[in-house]
Amino acid sequence: MIEVKNNRTPLIQKLATFLATGLYVGYSPYAPGTAGSLLGIIIFYFLPSTNPLLYGIILFFSCVTAIWIVSIAKASFPTKDPSPIVCDEVVGYMVSVFLIPFSIFNAIILFLLFRFFDIVKPFPIRAIDKKIENSFGIVLDDIAAGIYANALFHLLRKFAVL
Incomplete structure (x- = not known):
């Protein structure tokens, strides 16, 4: 008997990869993480920043989702933290803009702060990135970078630097 192998990717895998790559933005040949964060700016525009409870609920479910x-989409890639997966950058950016009203200025400053912390990875972000090698760790280091960006933004605002 000849065994026929089914090489088709299941629909859930395709859908997870589509979402994890930020609607395929993560396949950008140049700086896919930055491209994913730019997608976050578009999402920021549409988020209900004037309703903290609703935003918090959306943010929580976005992080869990x-x-x-990522846990499903990772199977399509050979590395532990595949660069095409950018939904973690989108969620991290969403964290960075929490409780901040949308404006082009705020969006750009928070984009720069978030990318800085995501790339430099100050303590404990680098430790999270190195020690937690699953989908939770992939997303958590970007959430931490978003928290740092948000906190620094609020400090800069408080001291009238921004």
Whole structure:
């Protein structure tokens, strides 16, 4: 008997990869993480920043969903933290803009702060990135970078630097 192998990717895998790559933005040949963060700016524009409770609920479910999506989509890539997966950058950017009203200025400053912390990875972000090698860790280091960006933004605002 000849065994026929089914090489088709299941629909859930395709959908997870589509979402995890930020609607395929993560396949950008140049700086896919930055491209994913730029997608976050578009999402920021549409988020209900004037309703902290609703935003918090959306943010919580976005984080949980990102972890789940990454856990499925990772199977399509050979590395532990595949660069095409950018939903973690989107969620991290969403964290960075929490409780901040949308404006082009705020969006750009927070984009720069978030990318800085995501790339430099100050303590404990680098430790999270190195020690937690699953989908939770992939998303958590970007959430931490978003928290740092948000906190620094609020400090700069408080001291009238921005």
